[in-house]
Amino acid sequence: MLSTGLPQGAVPKLERPGPLRDRVYEALLELITTRALRPGQHLVESELAGHLGVSRQPVREALQRLNTEGWVDLRPAQGAFVHEPTEEEADQLLTVRTLLEAEAARLAALNAGRPGTDALEELCAQGERAVADDDVDRAVALNAAFHAKIMDLAGNAVLAELAAQVDRRVRWYYTPVARRRGSRSWIEHRELITAITAQDAPRAAELMREHTEHTRRSYHERDTA
Structure with a gap:
């Protein structure tokens, strides 16, 4: 080594x-x-x-x-x-992520069909298994795939391009809190799927805002647990 x-x-x-x-x-x-x-x-x-x-x-x-x-x-x-990110850098990035992903969730609720929600269900099931197996790397990868799928279902190419610019940094910040977020993150994902399936756009956007805010807060609290 x-x-x-x-x-x-x-x-x-x-x-x-x-x-x-x-x-x-x-x-x-x-x-x-x-x-x-x-x-x-x-x-x-x-x-x-x-x-x-x-x-x-x-x-x-x-x-x-x-x-x-x-x-x-x-x-x-x-x-x-x-690079060692400052708390301010992380906060700015995760705040922008909330704005982008809340809009993606809203649009996904308006545009997603059955194949799209089925794909979200499968990713969620895989993520829950990864958490149960304490496979943090796989859980992080599946979390990224879940959010990317919602962005895809939103059907807005400009929004997707902007999200792609921050995607890797989001993964970077999420990795150290993935175990702490654990199963709670995937419970929130299932709530998102329910709202998207019901085509409840305002609810989907609100749930995504809450979900990404939980991750932002967990990142800032990671060293105090």
């Missing part, structure tokens, strides 16, 4: 084809958003290159891009470190 401390099996396979720097970027971003690489962790080019089976150059280029996007901090004479 190298000093970056990546868990066994955490490093994603680099998909081909595509520019190597882009594939390295995607791999590192996935490691950051899943918190296999944790906030504040020192990122050593040679060690990351060894993990990924590439030279240092594409790793350097990927780190520069991640720095530009706010995922990595490049410190003079010290190197690269995974």
Whole structure:
């Protein structure tokens, strides 16, 4: 194990084809958003290159891009470190998420048909099983898939594009509170499904606002539990 401390099996396979720097970027971003690489962790080019089976150059280029996007901090004479988000950064992002997803839930209630609500039911059932199995990584992935499906059912391409811009950061902030939210999050998901199935748009929007607010509050309270 190298000093970056990546868990066994955490490093994603680099998909081909595509520019190597882009594939390295995607791999590192996935490691950051899943918190296999944790906030504040020192990122050593040679060690990351060894993990990924590439030279240092594409790793350097990927780190520069991640720095530009706010995922990595490049410190003079010290190197690269995974960005440590401030409480204000998290609050701003999760507040924007609430606005986007409440509107998505409202539109989904107006537009979703039976196949769409069936898909939500299946994702919810899988999420409940992941929580029961204490499989946090799978629960986080299924939570993201559930919210993405609601966004898809909303049928608004502009809204979906805006949501995609914050999706990975939402996952980043949700991961450390996923176990704490546990089954309660999926109970709230089922309430959302009920409102969407009933085509109750105001109720769906309100439930989504409450749901995302619970996640925002859990994030801020994570170190006091």
